[in-house]
Amino acid sequence: MTTSYDPITVWGVIVLAGALTFAIRGSFVYLFGRIDELPPRAKSALNYVPAAVFAALVFPPLVAPAGDLSVSLGNERLVAGVLAALAAWYTERVIVTIAVGMGALWFLRFVV
């Protein structure tokens, strides 16, 4: 897939996302003294953001790569993803996870 957005629009997205991300990062660094601490409830909610967001980014491309549910050994992305997940679990290293996942995908695609 390639984007249909024109280059200027993409720059707009980059600048806007950059400004909002900077605002998030700087929020308490600048406000400290006025807002003392995060309320505990907000703190726990933020604790769960990474798990929920990363799972939402991982599951669809593995389980439904073409938009329809595909849970079978014929889905090479799912098989490669499960092997990569095991690698991530045991090593917790990004490079090992990528190597196992891509290696499994190529094996299934070019060898099997």
Place this chain on the structure above:
Amino acid sequence: MPTLPSDFLDGVRDAAPLHLGIAPFGLVAGVAAVEQGLSIFHAIGFSSVVFAGASQLAMIELLGADAPLAIVVGTAVVVNLRMLMYSASIAPHFRDFAARSKAVSSYLLTDQAYALSIARYGRDGETDRFAYYFGVAASLWVVWQFATIAGALLGTGLPPEWGFEFAAPLVFLALLVPALKNRAAAASGLTGGVVAVAVVVAGVPFHLDIIVAAVVGVLAGLAVESFGGEL
């Protein structure tokens, strides 16, 4: 000539193992950008202006799928929301910084810079806080920029049948696994993943899956926490 403060060098040294970890991630961000039809300059723009890998990669994927711009930017905000926590937690240590140092420190705030610095501050009260932080965060920045550029240059030459676009979900997978550190977080991840798949399979337009899944997933985590899921 002034010598580099030793706390700065300590920061660079402590970050060195993490440089190896973010380099492949930066490569993937660069490859993904050119694969989705963006230019090398866009790839560099994402890495230098936004400087937050997971959100960059998510935005690049969404732009490639022609998702509405509000969803693209909204997803970046959701993915980066966790940084509110870092900002609140590290703010007392940055309290005495000059305005310019506060700006630089905020711009450079990442998971890795936060984790290393807060650990060092807790261990050693004598540390020059800015020098150490800058050593960690700026060295991560430099590695990230070079890795992105290398990925973007490499990406134009990669044959499509190798399926390098699959590297993006693999990076997210590598980030997901350590985030599942207790029962409530696992519930949050499982719910987020299932909801995202349901939204995609149902054919809901505008690529709303990430934002909807994030909200439902966080609520699931909070529910498990308050119903006594032990940590």
